[in-house]
Amino acid sequence: MEGRTVRQSRVTLTQIMGLTDANVLRNVHGGVIMKLCDEAGGTAAMRHARQPVVTVAVDSMGFHSPVHIGNLLTVQAEVTWVGHTSLETRIIVTAENLMTGQVTHTNTAYYVYVALDETGSPTAVPPIICETDEERALFDEAAIRQEQRLSRRRHERPINL
Numbered sequence: 611m612e613g614r615t616v617r618q619s620r621v622t623l624t625q626i627m628g629l630t631d632a633n634v635l636r637n638v639h640g641g642v643i644m645k646l647c648d649e650a651g652g653t654a655a656m657r658h659a660r661q662p663v664v665t666v667a668v669d670s671m672g673f674h675s676p677v678h679i680g681n682l683l684t685v686q687a688e689v690t691w692v693g694h695t696s697l698e699t700r701i702i703v704t705a706e707n708l709m710t711g712q713v714t715h716t717n718t719a720y721y722v723y724v725a726l727d728e729t730g731s732p733t734a735v736p737p738i739i740c741e742t743d744e745e746r747a748l749f750d751e752a753a754i755r756q757e758q759r760l761s762r763r764r765h766e767r768p769i770n771l
């Protein structure tokens with residue numbers, strides 16, 4: 611299977627945060643940001659795989675500072691690593707105050723997806739081509755993260771109800 615570059619997966623989503631996005635403190639609800647991250651990460655993963663993908667893990671979703679109603683949220687995602695059927699994406703969220711132009715980096719997250727074939731079974735994805743030193747460093751770090759995720763998975767088995 612022919613490889614695809616990190617660049618080919620890159621995606622940017624933007625959305626103005628409105629009143630329906632608010633939590634009780636009148637900032638943007640964390641779940642709204644997580645959903646947009648999932649949409650951006652899933653889009654980057656599908657751009658790479660050119661197959662449907664499902665989210666298999668949300669790894670380290672950090673909230674550095676609040677997002678305010680009226681801010682323009684920008685969510686950038688790219689594939690950082692691929693295994694056989696799984697892909698890791700890095701997602702960076704920034705919030706722009708449209709009155710002052712100040713842009714704040716509010717979140718970094720790593721979401722992992724699995725590509726599925728027409729029967730719903732995991733299917734192989736193309737290799738990733740890292741073109742820059744930063745992409746190579748992210749790939750090496752992602753491989754370590756994936757090992758840690760799989761090690762944690764052993765303690766997160768579904769409970770027999």
Ligand SMILES: CC(C)(COP(=O)(O)OP(=O)(O)OC[C@H]1O[C@@H](n2cnc3c(N)ncnc32)[C@H](O)[C@@H]1OP(=O)(O)O)[C@@H](O)C(=O)NCCC(=O)NCCS
Pocket residue numbers: 663664665666667692693694695696697722724731732756759760763
């Ligand atoms: C994703 C799913 C199909 C994987 O099924 P599975 O039986 O665990 O499949 P496998 O064990 O063969 O794992 C498939 C890949 O996922 C990876 N994976 C599985 N669990 C993982 C986890 N917790 N973290 C990271 N990767 C994981 C495996 O390492 C494997 O990757 P590889 O092929 O690159 O080596 C299944 O778990 C599922 O359907 N989950 C629900 C998905 C969902 O509904 N998401 C929310 C809505 S999109």
